[in-house]
Amino acid sequence: MIKNIVWQLLRRNISVGQLAGYAVANLVGLAIVLTAVQFYRDVTSARDSEDSFISRDYLIISKKVNSGLGSLFGRQEADGFSESDISELEQQSWVRRIGRFTAGDFNVSVSVDIGGSNIGTALFLESIPSDFFDISPREWCFVPESQDPVPVIISKDYLTLYNFGFAASRGLPQISEDMMKMIPLRLSLSGNGGQQWLNARIVGFSSRLNTIAVPEQFMDWANKKFGENGSLNPSRLIIETSEPGNPEIQSFFAAHGYEPAGDKANSNKMTYFLNVTTAVVITVGVIISLLAVFILLLSIWLLLQKNRTKLIRLMTLGYSSRAVARYYIIIVSVINICVLSGAIAVMLVGRHMWSTPLQQIGITAGSSYVTILLGICLMIIITGCNFIAIYLNINRIFPRPGKKI
């Protein structure tokens, strides 16, 4: 018997132009979506590595110092961040978590021998939860009454200030980070009627925190022992934000009189810009894909209309709607598989093209499996919709009681 007469019969009215139109449109749409997703993933793949320009961001904020005379005379006007300030901050969508700076409530001075001359200075100490640091030195712990030196992390800026400001003008030697770590420090803590000398050592330099930081355990212990005022509200907060560059952040700070430290505005805007651009590009891609699916549905609908008499005759002969739909489903599947392969190929070519420039600015492109998987999922959804549309359309013209033909 002659094989596949049904196919021979039904393919006559297929418009190659319409199907090609669908294929091209859907290819463009899907390629845009996948390429945008892959680009976004590649650029943000460095998100987890610190110090990337696009990394998740930390903001350190303090309350604005009042310029009134009151502050000159030692009257404490802004009493740090109250619990209600902090909980209000925590409710903001861009806040992931908040760390509090605990200030030392005692007098500290440090003395150090550099090149034979003894330098001593009054000092302040702060602590923040250790997971907010950009570095995590091994020695970062403190056990009260032990002889181990107290670990201290200082801002990188301080070393720079010393090396290129102080040392240069005084004729003192410049000090590298490693040398600095070897210098033994002597801390004098006093307050609450007591005084104690402790050994200390610088264990790291932070580019994130503009402070002199000690472990929280040390701060708790010292505040208990030498503190006079009980616990104080934190005067500074460190905020980990999930949406760096979100303009809401700036306006929130302005409205509440908070002052962010440093100037991260540019890199933040960069990230925000990337997010917005990606969203716009993906939206355009999705719209094109949706339109393409619409074209296909329309094209199938037209094809079914043109083949209506044939389909009714076939089903009158005893063909089930599923058996008839099968041919259209095969056409759609083949086209969709080609479109998906094409879109993935476009994405991979694009990725190959941008991987070199990205590497030059220190970003290693991430893997593309997730994007390919996304493409497959999208295609399964699109194909599923197509199948349902085909099946419903054919079922609608199936000659049976209750149906007009």
Add this chain to the structure above:
Amino acid sequence: MISTITLDCVLPRVFAGMEYSDPVKSSQVWLRTLQFQRTGSYLVEAESGTGKSSLCSFIYGSRGDFSGRILFDGVDTASFSTSRWCELRCNALAYLPQDMQLFPELTVMENIAIKNRLTNHRSLKWIITVLEEMEIADKANSLAACLSIGQQQRAAIARALCQPFDYLLIDEPVSHLDERNNKIVAGIIGRVAEEQGASVIATSVGNKINLNFNTVLKL
């Protein structure tokens, strides 16, 4: 298998409101209760426009624009699913529509094969023999569109027989055939129906098929 087909007060929707006037009033089918037995053969005689093609479509399940009920072995066909109808059209109900419904773009052989590949009921040899009997074997590879109406009728009959059936519905099967061809076609249909122990329900507006009918109904 279907043993009885019962018509219970069936009336085409186009005749609604005409219950007490002709042709409904004098009809032996519309608004009556009657049974077609699998063992019988029936001729429904009618004038044009009295709804004989509608009757065939109603029984075959391809139209539902009627009031009343049609029951297969006591089960209302209105409750049948799409797949049940497909099944019945493949192995219980054979149908020759008045307009034949051949695919004009396919050859005679392809038109027959399109049915037979669904049922796998007949061998190529059987089909060729039947076409030879009906004297259209030479047209086997011609497009259906190029055949005369009489030739199309015979091709469509051959196609309708390519399935097992309990009832064969033939809507004016010989309207375009001469007496000699009528006899040939009737011979084949009678033989196949007997082989299968099946019933034939034929309609006619005058030129009736040359079969021995148990019952003649006036529509």
